[in-house]
Amino acid sequence: MVNPQMVMYEEEFNQIQTVVDRLVRDANAKVVAIVDKNGQLIAGGGDIDNVDTTSLASLLAGNVAATGGMAKLLKENEFATQFHEGEKANIYIQLVGRQVIVVVIFDARSSLGLVRLRVKKGGDELNNIFEALSKKVAQPGKDSPFAEITDEDIDNLFND
Amino acid sequence: MSFINYMAREINCKLVYYGPGLCGKTTNLQYIYERTNPEAKGKMISLATETERTLFFDFLPLSLGEIRGFKTRFHLYTVPGQVFYDASRKLILKGVDGVIFVADSQIERTEANLESVENLRGNLAEQGYSLDKLPYVIQYNKRDLPNVASVEELRQMLNPTNQPDFEAVARTGVGVFDTLKAVAKLVLTELRKGGT
Numbered sequence: 385m386v387n388p389q390m391v392m393y394e395e396e397f398n399q400i401q402t403v404v405d406r407l408v409r410d411a412n413a414k415v416v417a418i419v420d421k422n423g424q425l426i427a428g429g430g431d432i433d434n435v436d437t438t439s440l441a442s443l444l445a446g447n448v449a450a451t452g453g454m455a456k457l458l459k460e461n462e463f464a465t466q467f468h469e470g471e472k473a474n475i476y477i478q479l480v481g482r483q484v485i486v487v488v489i490f491d492a493r494s495s496l497g498l499v500r501l502r503v504k505k506g507g508d509e510l511n512n513i514f515e516a517l518s519k520k521v522a523q524p525g526k527d528s529p530f531a532e533i534t535d536e537d538i539d540n541l542f543n544d
Numbered sequence: 545m546s547f548i549n550y551m552a553r554e555i556n557c558k559l560v561y562y563g564p565g566l567c568g569k570t571t572n573l574q575y576i577y578e579r580t581n582p583e584a585k586g587k588m589i590s591l592a593t594e595t596e597r598t599l600f601f602d603f604l605p606l607s608l609g610e611i612r613g614f615k616t617r618f619h620l621y622t623v624p625g626q627v628f629y630d631a632s633r634k635l636i637l638k639g640v641d642g643v644i645f646v647a648d649s650q651i652e653r654t655e656a657n658l659e660s661v662e663n664l665r666g667n668l669a670e671q672g673y674s675l676d677k678l679p680y681v682i683q684y685n686k687r688d689l690p691n692v693a694s695v696e697e698l699r700q701m702l703n704p705t706n707q708p709d710f711e712a713v714a715r716t717g718v719g720v721f722d723t724l725k726a727v728a729k730l731v732l733t734e735l736r737k738g739g740t
Contacts, residue, residue: 389546450632
């Protein structure tokens with residue numbers, strides 16, 4: 385199969401959340417979010433409740449995909465970093481590994497240099513976690529929790 | 545590529561509405577958005593031109609309910625239908641779990657439909673997917689217009705492999721939810737097989 389299923393377990397989620405929470409503190413960030421390239425939010429920290437993370441994740445993934453498309457045109461492998469500067473908020477976007485996007489939203493209390501430095505360190509840690517996760521998912525015997533759903537289960541979803 | 549999150553007890557799947565320019569992909573999403581309970585939907589995002597043509601994509605997150613204790617969430621996307629936005633269409637197909645092809649039933653759009661379905665097949669193949677293996681449904685839209693081809697003709701041209709297909713008038717909602725339910729069922733059935 386081209387795309388193996390993305391799976392998140394509690395153990396790895398907690399490891400990721402620890403990195404995210406530290407990144408919020410160390411980078412003086414307002415929000416840190418971890419998003420997969422298909423636009424699914426994996427984890428978030430900081431003032432995340434005041435952000436529409438579903439929309440943010442989808443737009444980020446679109447943005448990263450479009451940037452990746454431009455990279456291909458220029459025969460670049462990838463543009464791994466993006467920075468958007470606003471009047472009050474700034475967004476720093478960093479690709480980690482093949483599938484994961486780290487996004488940091490910050491204001492004047494922080495700086496691009498600090499964010500870049502902290503994301504680099506946190507990014508390496510995240511990369512290790514996601515690599516270990518993908519190996520775990522690829523192990524045999526990790527059946528989908530949906531292996532035993534019935535037609536009735538599916539039909540029940542659609543009974544209005 | 546579906547995303548199973550054991551921590552949040554959620555399963556997320558990606559559906560893409562494909563089809564020629566002005567066939568009604570965005571209209572499908574708008575109708576679903578209007579008719580879905582606020583607690584089951586997120587914000588609809590449309591990246592469109594000033595003349596309301598889709599520039600990059602429309603996005604609508606939907607929750608369908610729970611299966612075996614897992615919340616099922618579907619992310620609905622449309623592609624820009626206009627021929628010259630092909631690079632964007634390819635990007636949106638990444639990680640897709642199910643495709644809805646929206647055909648414009650008007651006779652004068654026959655060629656555009658055929659071209660778009662070929663484009664879909666080609667763009668999927670570039671990413672290693674096969675349209676014949678992916679959950680796939682077809683919608684014959686704009687059935688209320690006077691100059692439409694018969695369903696039999698459309699079926700012959702666009703649905704040789706006999707996938708689930710539906711007549712629709714997306715503007716008024718006819719067939720919109722039937723189409724969505726059909727593809728969602730196929731995607732969930734595919735998950736049961738373990739996504740292989």
